[in-house]
Amino acid sequence: MDQHFTMTDDILKKNKLSVTDGRKKILSLFLARDGALAHADIEKFTGEMFDRVTVYRTLQTFVEKGIVHLIPTTDNSILYALCKENCEEGHHHDNHVHFICDVCTKTICLDDVTIPKVKLPKGFTPNHSEMMVNGVCSDCK
Amino acid sequence: MDQHFTMTDDILKKNKLSVTDGRKKILSLFLARDGALAHADIEKFTGEMFDRVTVYRTLQTFVEKGIVHLIPTTDNSILYALCKENCEEGHHHDNHVHFICDVCTKTICLDDVTIPKVKLPKGFTPNHSEMMVNGVCSDCK
DNA sequence: ACTAAATTTGCAATAATGTTGCAACTTTTA
DNA sequence: TAAAAGTTGCAACATTATTGCAAATTTAGT
Numbered sequence: 001m002d003q004h005f006t007m008t009d010d011i012l013k014k015n016k017l018s019v020t021d022g023r024k025k026i027l028s029l030f031l032a033r034d035g036a037l038a039h040a041d042i043e044k045f046t047g048e049m050f051d052r053v054t055v056y057r058t059l060q061t062f063v064e065k066g067i068v069h070l071i072p073t074t075d076n077s078i079l080y081a082l083c084k085e086n087c088e089e090g091h092h093h094d095n096h097v098h099f100i101c102d103v104c105t106k107t108i109c110l111d112d113v114t115i116p117k118v119k120l121p122k123g124f125t126p127n128h129s130e131m132m133v134n135g136v137c138s139d140c141k
Numbered sequence: 142m143d144q145h146f147t148m149t150d151d152i153l154k155k156n157k158l159s160v161t162d163g164r165k166k167i168l169s170l171f172l173a174r175d176g177a178l179a180h181a182d183i184e185k186f187t188g189e190m191f192d193r194v195t196v197y198r199t200l201q202t203f204v205e206k207g208i209v210h211l212i213p214t215t216d217n218s219i220l221y222a223l224c225k226e227n228c229e230e231g232h233h234h235d236n237h238v239h240f241i242c243d244v245c246t247k248t249i250c251l252d253d254v255t256i257p258k259v260k261l262p263k264g265f266t267p268n269h270s271e272m273m274v275n276g277v278c279s280d281c282k
Numbered sequence: 283a284c285t286a287a288a289t290t291t292g293c294a295a296t297a298a299t300g301t302t303g304c305a306a307c308t309t310t311t312a
Numbered sequence: 313t314a315a316a317a318g319t320t321g322c323a324a325c326a327t328t329a330t331t332g333c334a335a336a337t338t339t340a341g342t
Contacts, residue, residue: 072213123279138264
């Protein structure tokens, strides 16, 4: 399949999920891509390989297990990203900045860039933050 | 209609848009609400008053004119918000933090909270940032 | 105030996207 | 290797979004 075949199995097993072709393929797409993927992207790559429903359910399962996390968008799509550093542990995906490249349109997890704290107005209590920066990524500069 | 009736007309005229019942009503919803609205919210409030298509097109027009701006979400919906401070000028809607209340689920523009700059890895050039914080808002605390 | 031009709306059709139940199949467990 | 557990695909359905076009409304000019 590709060079990630053992890695995908490991991640699935670690999360107590059955190792199936669909999950391996979708996981390998994330590993190969290093940016975020939307449901539509995955359908494009997998073609007629799996049913649409399977893709939906696979992504949902991955989110529940913390294998991928969601990235907010303004265009009515859901973006899913697997973060290199964190996916080993399966948690704490949610403290880094996401970068969206205006040129290649990839969404990249900047695992090393922590979201800064902001001072909120009186009466507001923070719980969790998301931050997205767009611009030009290191590949497109 | 409500106390904002002149304000809605002013905003529409300032943006060279025909003053119609649909636009006035939708704009007045934003003015009355002070939080963000999704397409579905607007349909709920307006009921059978206007066609769904009109709501879609009105929101699209408002975004193009800069009357409202988009807020990213992870739940496959588009949120639209009119920011109190900026809507007079019709631009620069995009430099403040958005707060999503976990209790009342409202999304609120914190017009006074500026998005902090972050240091990006080598090779990345920033252009624009978005930041969302959720937690408990001042009404729900 | 009245009319022509420009703009906006609603309808109908269509497309795209997401969800559910269930039977068949595959993977895991022991 | 067989039973149990988990996963998949199909079909049907639900929701959400888009397009073209004719009718209606709003605006601008007189």
